[in-house]
Amino acid sequence: MSDDASRETAATDGGVVEHRKLIIAGTGISGLTAAIYAARSNNEPLVFEGTEPGGQLTLTTEVDNYPGFPEGISGPELVNNMKTQAKRFGAEVKNGVLKSVDDSSRPFRVELTNGDVYTADAVIAASGASARTLGIPGEDELMGYGLSTCATCDGAFFRDQKIMVIGGGDAAMEEANFLTKFASTVYLVHRREEFRAEDYWIDRVQEKVDEGEIELMLNTEVTELHGTPEDGVDHVTMVRNPEGHPSDKLDDPETEEFEFDVGAVFYAIGHTPNTEYLEGTGVQMDDEGYVKTKGGDGGGQTATDVEGIFGAGDVVDYHYQQAITAGGMGSKAAIDADDYLENLERAAKAAANEPAAAESDD
DSSP: OOOHHHHHHTTTTTTTEEEEEEEOOOOOOHHHHHHHHHHHHHHHOOEEOOSSTTTTGOSSSSSSSSTOOOBBHHHHHHHHHHHHHHHHHHHHEEOOOEEEEEEESSSEEEEEETEEEEEEEEEEEOEEEEEEOOOTHHHHBBTTTEESSSSHGGGGGTTTTTEEEOOOSSSHHHHHHHHHHTOOOEEEEESSSOOOOOOOHHHHHHHHOOOOOOEEEEEEEEEEEEEEETTTEEEEEEEEEEOGGGGGGSSSTTTTEEEEEEEEEEOOOOEEEEEEGGGTTSSOTTTOBBOOOOOSSSTTTEEEEEEEEOOOGGOOOSOOHHHHHHHHHHHHHHHHHHHHHHHHHHHHHHHHHHHHHHHHOE
């Protein structure tokens, strides 16, 4: 039976819209790289865009560290180019958010939040991780225009400016330390007196404080960002209370509100992997929800504990979280999925030939 015929049959079977060899969740760099490789392997991937089409890179106005673009390229342009490339080789991209994957039988049953159901022989989870934000005024307008969630991506754009980093964990410490390469001064803002970061990072930051490169703003929070997309961040509104968590104590007479000039703000308050749709499966995840893959050497590095489900990009990688590493993992996932699908096809052909062989023996 042809692929088209099998899809039509599936559409009439239990409300399934369509059957595909491969479904890819996410159109960030990892998902689109996987789509390019999978399409070139004639696996005709169906790619769902999710709630953040293009992933976090679409929030970056200029990408200067992706190889092959000496003059840089905007995040949205890079993503759109990759999407066009994937479609050129036969990938299909649709709007849709995965709600659940049923791995209790094969093929996998993939349900979207709009109620549509698809089946697939293999699934690549490349749905990324969403940076946590504060939800304060000015955030939506200035994201990518002086407000960023990635120091290694955007730090170099703000040379010799005052740069603010918000957070109190390892990520905040690491980003503050990194940004001293560019900033006139880095201001590390934390809503409590004590940091939750490891002693290693606290010590590294304290060295920079002693050298005058970092200033600590403790028991302090940013409540509003000011600026324009044209000119970037201009200043922020802040509140401070000696007991910490000042935004919860605005009526406290000890809470002080003030304005502070700054050229850029970096959030370093963590990421949330978009893996809710895998929670009912046998895919193993860590306490934060990041997918655990086989790793190691050789093939199958992106395989999960469920045969036929693979993980790529920021749903797996909570450390590097770079476009180039996401792309590399996307290519691995597509190659691993192709190997899996070929083995599946060989097994199906062998099973189909067994009755014929048995009849000939008779």
